Amino acid sequence: MSATTRTDHALERLVFFSDAVFAIAITLLVLELKVPHLDKGSPDRAYLAELANLIPSFAGFIISFAVVGVFWMGHHRAFALAARYSNRILGWNMALLGVIAFMPFSTAFFAQNLNQHVPAIFYCATMLAAGALNMVVVRIATGPDMVDPEADPAMVRYARGRSLAVVIGAVTALVLAFFIPAYAQIGLASIGLWRRLLTSRPTQLG
Amino acid sequence: MSATTRTDHALERLVFFSDAVFAIAITLLVLELKVPHLDKGSPDRAYLAELANLIPSFAGFIISFAVVGVFWMGHHRAFALAARYSNRILGWNMALLGVIAFMPFSTAFFAQNLNQHVPAIFYCATMLAAGALNMVVVRIATGPDMVDPEADPAMVRYARGRSLAVVIGAVTALVLAFFIPAYAQIGLASIGLWRRLLTSRPTQLG
Amino acid sequence: MSATTRTDHALERLVFFSDAVFAIAITLLVLELKVPHLDKGSPDRAYLAELANLIPSFAGFIISFAVVGVFWMGHHRAFALAARYSNRILGWNMALLGVIAFMPFSTAFFAQNLNQHVPAIFYCATMLAAGALNMVVVRIATGPDMVDPEADPAMVRYARGRSLAVVIGAVTALVLAFFIPAYAQIGLASIGLWRRLLTSRPTQLG
């Protein structure tokens, strides 16, 4: 096995491990949804009422699923541009995975205590930590140590711009959380807006 | 790394991530089975009675395991016909995975509240959402953007016919849920029937 | 992509999906271990007493971890001898994975109700179901539809002999469970004995 093959293999195994953590964290989000238990013979509207009570939890599940999904896609996109492995990325990537693995907790805390400052701020701070670590990971993966020399520079700029948009979106959500906590997650939707301002989408995406 | 290799790699990583989410969701189904706790010295028939109480949960586990398995096999079959990656599939695939990850919740809600309209309808609606998203994903994966030019057209028709059969089976189950909720899952068994009507199985399956 | 490559890919994805389910089921076993909560200021011997109470659960965890590990290794060994994919294996493999995913439940039920007939029999019956399905899967994977034409016949005999040993060991455990339930798992240790009687270990194992 040549040195090149071996470092490629290290990169592949890192990507695999990261994918697994993302996949597990995203699927564990559902475990925080508690199944309602009703007495036998409860009327249909009692069941509907229980489901209605769960709407904030469902919304939290959907938004966090989308958020972890966006982080995974960004990770996916950045590593597709990398061709070499560097030990520099290992610690930052582990820290990012740690925050991603922590998301089911933050999501449940927020969704079960809607319209409260502390859980909303805590949720958005988690998001900001993930966004900041993600930005570092993306920058290393698309930086001189790791980037594929043949990678399209427009794609590199796009991947980096996206990662910055996520950070600014998280800051927006964090600021909103101080004023209208129930709608803090809406701040995350601004990620799309920031991305549009910060990046010009390359025509062909890898 | 050539552009072709890179897009192939993106396809492979998408498939890997999807497989991981399917595998986790299908295995998490068991966590909703609550282990019965009995006082020491309880007679054997007390244990048997506890197991008998769990029969609906066991049935729910088995049926949902089979259902997630069928979705995974369909996903497997469709992506085996794809040769190129397209960004168009990313969002739809994530939405499909979100509904799959949600299945342990729907299953537990249904199995713990047997013979009730709301949980049965909720379960079948989840199934219909998964079926519809699955149909879109299968159509994109076997459509002009992604399909392997050498893929057998009979296999493409088969994969698409199957995905339509799942949707019609879910609709059948949903209709049943309004009338005889306890047996709504039987409607899902009609998937096999619809598949036979809609597809002719190619002799050699990939 | 040639037809050969595609069926190889289908085999690979099946193996991957199976590995993921095995890995998740084996790791979920720990979730059934409930962390003891003690009042602040409890003496050290109170903690030791709590740990002592958990010994059956720890033993259950270790034995089930070993059992799932043995099933995974057998699966691993059999599929290493296969070179072609066949649809015939799909259903049997899914059923096997379903029983494997069910193991955390059986283990917890058994370990939390030690020395009881029903949980011990239930546990051993789960094991027997897994063993029987495993034998079918191993026979198909090393049978004419799937086996690598260059595979060493001694290895094929060894893989099949092992899978039979697991079934006979599970039957032994099941019989023991009717008489001395607390020690039923010991019957599983007889797998090693049956394997020695039924197989002659090839010198080089793949």
Place this chain on the structure above:
Amino acid sequence: MSATTRTDHALERLVFFSDAVFAIAITLLVLELKVPHLDKGSPDRAYLAELANLIPSFAGFIISFAVVGVFWMGHHRAFALAARYSNRILGWNMALLGVIAFMPFSTAFFAQNLNQHVPAIFYCATMLAAGALNMVVVRIATGPDMVDPEADPAMVRYARGRSLAVVIGAVTALVLAFFIPAYAQIGLASIGLWRRLLTSRPTQLG
């Protein structure tokens, strides 16, 4: 498929299975963090107080995440130096994975009963078991049965030195646990120190 390809494949599948167990165990750590439930209308400081109560659990999560991460990285590094599969490693690797899968339990027991001897000693003993098994696995993977003949001897020495440093760090933590249990985890931080004493970092790391 040649014999070489097949044994390589066995090695690859072992690595994959190990990665999956590491990834699941590290992500399950978060499930031991219990989301606080407060009455509606509780003041902000009640939420902050609940979060403050969770600080030991958060610290336990972070440290165990880092510890499992360090074990994974060591595993990663050692197997990158291996080129051949040997059955000798299978049992030791499974035992290591079993202890890794057990970590969420030890972590939660320790973090929920801070400043107590028994949980701290139990936690450090788990760590020592993982460290000792890890050392055996690293020695086999980089030993004559498995090592890549072209592997850099300096890298082999580094991987082995690291695995010894983890064991000595765990012993340090275990000794601390007998005297000042709340700070036992600090002993683990000495791993970095022992590593520096025992190894000289090769310039290029695979």
